[in-house]
Amino acid sequence: MLLNRILVADDEESMRWVLSKALRKKGFTVDLARDGEEALRLIQSNEYDLAILDIKMPGFTGLELLDKVRELKHDLLMVIMTAEASMKNAVEAMKRGAYDYITKPFDLDVIDAIIEKVHKAREITSQMTILREELKERYHLEKNIIGNSPAMREVYKTIGKVAPSDVTVLVQGESGTGKELIARAIHFNSKRIGKPFIALNCAAIPKDLLESELFGFEKGAFTGAVERKLGKFEQANGGTIFLDEIGDMPLDLQAKILRVLQEKEVTRTGGSQNIAVDVRIVAATNQNLEELVRKKQFREDLFYRLNVVPIQLVPLRERKEDVPLLVDYFLQNACAELEVSPKKCSPEAMALLTTHSWPGNVRELENTIKRAVILSSDPLLTPSDFPGLRARQTGSEATAADDLSLEALVDMKLRASLTNLDKMESGDIYNLVLKQIERPLIRFVLEKTRGNQVKGAEILGINRNTLRKKIQELGIELRKD
Known part of the structure; x- marks a missing residue:
């Protein structure tokens, strides 16, 4: 053994x-x-x-x-x-x-x-690699990358393992999942902290300008080059360069990136001098690079040099348990940025946000929260403050979303209540939780029974008169078929 x-x-x-x-x-x-x-x-x-x-x-x-x-x-x-x-x-x-x-x-x-x-x-191996014990400075990740889901905890562990070394990292994930935040986390937890972190979006710069952005140019190299300019690699010397959307990089430039990885030197456009650079590369893409390699649209040798340590970011729809944390974080930030009074989400609004598919991922969620903060004058955000989300759910999708909403609502409120037990009076947790889920619960059951109060009362296990009274007290509108 x-x-x-x-x-x-x-x-x-x-x-x-x-x-x-x-x-x-x-x-x-x-x-x-x-x-x-x-x-x-x-x-x-x-x-x-x-x-x-x-x-x-x-x-x-x-x-x-x-x-x-x-x-x-x-x-x-x-x-x-x-x-x-x-x-x-x-x-x-x-x-x-x-x-x-x-x-x-x-x-x-x-x-x-x-x-x-x-x-x-x-x-x-008989020995584990000793990670760097102490950093002179710390980049407070918990204020930027939010999530306690299993998928995100695996990402955190990978960051902790890979940050102290200089290996190349490839971050993969859909647009809006926070790839640049992961790159920054790696840099600011590495021995290169205090040195430059330079980010460049390869898809946002015209192909004819991308080379000079990366490697710089000498005075007179082309029309308009009135003075020497240092490229991103020289600017990042001693630190980290983040090449976002590297899958969009032209093949001729891919060869030059490979040379930087192999030779650790660059040559400015219009120049002849080889300039040594000490740079760690973190690349990112929302594309399938292996598929691009098969199509001869991405260099195979560069792919393997970049993919030393891959980090896969899952879309927000696959880690919905993180949505309430992100919502609270973005609400706090938006209110501070816009200089408005603090706002919170109602349980129904939080359930709606939790069940939405978020094709734009975290970035879409952030923009949605900011828009609601700007447009709503009420300190409590309700589903009506997120009309675009409700409009996308129809038919069977709405039914599935309702099921998930109730589950998410109960789970969220239960966890929140238990977390604050020490601040509540004895015996208050039952009333607190019941009060916050009673209306959506009754509305949910009545929607399932198409407004049939007799059937609804049976499912709920309460008297029909009690149900009718609750409908009036809680202002629940009955569907009219």
């Missing part, structure tokens, strides 16, 4: 007991620590193959323990556990050398999967 001895460090006795029982049942030797100091002492005096550390413990935190252990045991693989699924924690843990990052509560299958990954990793 490649993996024999495991350390579990957590200040919760129940967590230590569950993990130790499960791991010992699988034949592992397990030692337990209740705080960071005890964990460090055990690591100093024993040999472990894996350490599972809680991020918040008395003594040393899990992150501090990562730093200290890396100085002593370069081959010890460490997994960080946390009850707070924040992007900052995920990125910081992976940057400091964590092997993986898991969020409580989790199934024991997750631990099994991690152990399997450790087995495979030890078959390939």
